[in-house]
Each structure stands twice: as structure tokens, then as C-alpha cells.
Amino acid sequence: MEVLKIATAGSVDDGKSTLIGRILYDTKSLTTDKLAAIEKTSKQKGYDYLDFSLATDGLVAEREQGITIDVAHIYFSTAKKSYIIADTPGHVEYTRNMVTGASTSQASIILIDARKGVIEQTNRHFFINNLLRIKDVVVAINKMDLVDYSEDVYNKIKADFSELMSKRDYQDQKITFIPVSALKGDNVVNRSENMSWYTGQSLLEHLEALDKKDIFNVGTPRFPVQYVIRPKTEEFHDFRGYAGKVYGGELSVGDDVVVLPSQTKSKIKDIYFYNEKYQTASRRSSVTITLEDDINVSRGDMIVKEGDLPTIDKQFTANICWMDSTQLTPGAKYVVQHGVNKVLAKVDKIHHKIHPDYSGIETDVTGLKVNDIAQVTFKLNKPVFYDQFKNHRTNGSFILIDTQTNNTVGAGFIQ
Helix, strand or coil, rough: CEEEEEEEEECCCCHHHHHHHHHHCCCCCHHHHHHHHHHHHHHHHHCCCCCCHHCCCCCCCHHHHCCCCCEEEEECCCCCCCCEEEEEEHHHHHHHHHHHHHHCCCCCEEEEEEECCCCCHHHHHHHHHHHCCCCCEEEEEEEEHHHHHCCHHHHHHHHHHHHHCCCCCCCEEEEEEEEEEEEEEEEECCCCCCCCCCCCHHHHHHHHHHHHHCCCEEEECCEEEEEEECCCCCCCCCCCEEEEEEECCCECCCCCCECCCCCEEEEEEEEEEECCEEECCEEEECCHHHECCCCCCCCEEEECCCCCCCEEEEEEEEEEEEEECEECCCCEEEEEEECCEEEEEEEEEEEEEEECCEEEECCCCCCCCCCCEEEEEEEEEEEEECCCCCCCCCCCCEEEECCCCCCCEEEECCC
């Protein structure tokens, strides 16, 4: 079954956790004991309704403050798809958490409180979706029940958000506006009878209808080798397979391929999944590939189609989200984890810091603090094979690891 990962973003009290809880409730994805706990706690708080936010706010501090702090992953399924919702915090001090949750998502939901409209935080949420090249963004205008389900309010917020869209540098996004009431259930899973003026899909209907070709960059297959398989049995004495996951496109038996970094050429002989043979390995499938030629291939190498090579270089420029309390400074050294490869890198130059509210850039930056986003050039101690993030999200992204603490201190997106 197809799996769709969705990132969510919203400001304090926009109702993001309630929206997710409503989806789980209406799709009957809550366990009996979880539902009973929500009913009990809602009564204890004196509510005459079910507090669906209790289904997602897992930390004690989240339940006490009524905010989202950590990134939670919520799983549920319908008859058509399986879903993973990355419930990310929307506060400015948790920008790194939002980037982490959204970096692997194929779609996104930005919540706006119908009473407040587009605010500064909305700019930040949309900027991060733009930065991470998320192709399908739903702008869910929530709490429509508190503005009497007004079409005028909806149209005003839609117009304000459309002005924000003109500032983006990524034009391949599809933006869909849906008026909802997470608390009452309007247009979340089922269409609302209170907004007859809205003729579009409910939120879940929109997610169910998303086509893979509309949300993935397809056509540039990359196969990082994770493991070389050499069985120690007589039956498979001469077997030499390369296990990994296909990203960005498809690989088929007979394809002319190049192994990086050696740039040795060969052809794909067989594609295995366990003991079954396949003609084609589709995007995101984990398979074992054999080649027609007995060549040297190791963990960390990459198999690509001939004539469709990535960039091979010992430096790159990337947008960085800094996640550590210790500043990033020019000259500092980190380990770049790019796919299965680890490479020692030095910060060559901080070009500028990017204000995630679309207010511009800041030059003459001497260091990056936690939650800062900036454009940085790195020099590496050996070549890596990469694509621009806008063309290939997997092969164009990496993480930075502190050489002393071994902590993940940054996430990068190659320009």
C-alpha cells in the first residue's frame, strides 16, 4: 500500500493537534483505550466535547501548556493509503524541529486560525515548506465555526496568503485552500453542511486523491550501495549482489549503468527482492542488484544510469538549518553524512543568513546560532556525488555531525 508522509505546521492554538486527533477519530484509527482516555480527561477538564489534541500531545509539557514541542509521528491507514503525519511545532524557537519533521515529507498542511488570519508565523511555516521543496501544500483555514463559517473571512485569508505565495522561489508547489473546523469535524474527513459555498474536497479526500507523480521528483534514479552480498554457500559461490534502495526513479534489467566514484561501466543483470526476480525496481524499493561485469563495488558507492550522472565534487554550497547550541563558524570541521557516505568537511564560507519570515537576508555573518538558516559553502576531504536538492531531495540533502560529540548539529540542502 502506498505510504504518504505529511508534515503539519501551525501557531499556538491554531488547532493542529486537534485536527490530527479529529482525523484519527473520524477514520476510526484511535484504539479503544486511547479513546476512553480522551473521553475521561475531557470530562475531568469540564469540556462538553472531546479534546482530540490529547491524541497527539505526548510530552507532559505539551499537555500542560497545550502546545507542540517535539516532533511526533502519527500512523494511520485508510482503504486507499497509509499515512505518517509528522506533527511538528510551529514556534520560532523550534524551527529545527519543524525542518526535521518536514524534510522527508511529500505533502504539508499549514493551519491558519480563521480569527487571526495570516500572521508572521504563517510566513515562517510557508518559507520552510518552500525551502524543503514540498510539492503539495494544503492551507487549512481552521476554526471556521468561530467566525460563523463566513465565506468572506475565508476569501480574505486566501487573498492574503496568495500575496505570500508571490515571494517564494519554488514555483512547482500546488497550494490548496480548505476551510475546516477541526473541533466540529467540518471538511476534515467528511464534507461540511455548514459551508455550502465551498465546493472542494475535504482534507482527507484531497490527501487520498494525491498522485505519486505529482508529489515526487521522478526520473533520476540513484542507487546508493548499502551492503555487498557474498553468500558463503556452494550454491551461490559466485554470487555478488549489491543491496540498497532505489531513489528518484526506476532501474531495469539491461540498463547501462555507471558505478561511482570509479565511473566503471556495466549493465544490470538481475534485480532481486528476497528470492524473487524482477524486471524493474521502482522508486523507493529495497532490492539487490547484480551486474554483468565482475567489477569492484563497495558500500557507499552509487549506481546510476549512464548519461545521467550527478555532480562529483569536493565542495558544495547548501542551505543549512543549524540545530546546535554551539555556533557554526568559518573554518570549523564537521562530518557530512550524505546518504551512506561520511566525509570530513570544513566550513569554507557563510554567505548569508536567511530570515525565514521572508524579510530578506543578513550578510557579514560570523556564526550560526541554533535555529538559524543560512547559505554555507563546504570543502570536503574527498569527492561526493550529489544532485541539487530541488532536483533530487534524497541525493541533495545531508546532515552535519559534530566530530567531538557525534551529535547531529545541522541539516543541509544542496543548492
